[in-house]
Amino acid sequence: xxxxxxxxxxxxxxxxxxxxxxxxxxxxxxxxxxxxxxxxxxxxxxxxxxxxxxxxxxxxxxxxxxxxxxxxxxxxxxxxxxxxxxxxxxxxxxxxxxxxxxxxxx
Amino acid sequence: xxxxxxxxxxxxxxxxxxxxxxxxxxxxxxxxxxxxxxxxxxxxxxxxxxxxxxxxxxxxxxxxxxxxxxxxxxxxxxxxxxxxxxxxxxxxxxxxxxxxxxxxxx
DNA sequence: CTAATTTATCGTTTTATTACGATAAACAAA
DNA sequence: TTTGTTTATCGTAATAAAACGATAAATTAG
Numbered sequence: 001x002x003x004x005x006x007x008x009x010x011x012x013x014x015x016x017x018x019x020x021x022x023x024x025x026x027x028x029x030x031x032x033x034x035x036x037x038x039x040x041x042x043x044x045x046x047x048x049x050x051x052x053x054x055x056x057x058x059x060x061x062x063x064x065x066x067x068x069x070x071x072x073x074x075x076x077x078x079x080x081x082x083x084x085x086x087x088x089x090x091x092x093x094x095x096x097x098x099x100x101x102x103x104x105x106x
Numbered sequence: 107x108x109x110x111x112x113x114x115x116x117x118x119x120x121x122x123x124x125x126x127x128x129x130x131x132x133x134x135x136x137x138x139x140x141x142x143x144x145x146x147x148x149x150x151x152x153x154x155x156x157x158x159x160x161x162x163x164x165x166x167x168x169x170x171x172x173x174x175x176x177x178x179x180x181x182x183x184x185x186x187x188x189x190x191x192x193x194x195x196x197x198x199x200x201x202x203x204x205x206x207x208x209x210x211x212x
Numbered sequence: 213c214t215a216a217t218t219t220a221t222c223g224t225t226t227t228a229t230t231a232c233g234a235t236a237a238a239c240a241a242a
Numbered sequence: 243t244t245t246g247t248t249t250a251t252c253g254t255a256a257t258a259a260a261a262c263g264a265t266a267a268a269t270t271a272g
Binding site for chain 1: 114120122127130133139157204205
Binding site: 003004025027052053054055056059060063074076077078 | 256257259260261262263268269270
């Protein structure tokens with residue numbers, strides 16, 4: 001792949017792309033929707049809900065956490081996941097700012 | 107990778123993820139912003155604008171075209187790209203619908 | 213203390229993405 | 243017709259992503 005050229009773009013463009021990338025898999029979309037519906041829930045509940053193995057779900061959760069969109073609070077052996085409202089609001093702003101900035105056409 | 111499990115999710119979840127994936131690279135964000143600023147422009151103009159090779163830019167344009175977000179009209183040897191307003195409006199709806207549907211938290 | 217539960221991580225495989233030089237295809241210009 | 247311009251595609255290499263079984267780590271229950 002040659003080196004990644006991400007440094008060549010603005011911080012905002014990279015942040016937007018990073019958020020979008022995190023939303024770029026149906027499993028992660030489903031996880032976020034499930035969390036929103038449940039308000040908060042244990043990792044195991046998500047694993048039950050999705051047609052994917054525990055390891056794979058854990059991987060998707062890690063990706064959402066990496067971008068900051070969710071929190072995981074340890075509670076005994078379990079981990080309770082929920083949406084990070086602060087980050088989610090930021091994502092909403094960045095995303096809808098971008099979406100509405102693109103207008104007009106030929 | 108084992109087989110992709112995308113069929114296990116809803117059409118809407120897949121469409122949303124597909125759009126997000128297309129926005130998931132800063133070069134493609136930059137392309138869309140440049141197209142919006144320019145209204146429409148030739149492939150060569152985009153290549154000049156971005157810090158990437160002609161081949162790579164062409165590949166990114168193909169990805170945006172695949173999702174339907176842009177059109178490419180052939181004009182002699184050149185190709186004039188512009189945002190597909192219809193698809194963009196759909197993307198806006200799908201995205202902001204999703205963004206606002208995720209609320210509340212712990 | 214031991215056993216069970218829950219989740220993350222490791223190791224691995226398959227597939228996709230990103231990047232680019234080289235080349236082909238299509239057209240314009242000379 | 244030949245030459246130059248423009249863009250897509252091919253070939254290829256490096257990296258990342260997706261998926262899962264197996265295992266480790268942490269904690270709770272017995």
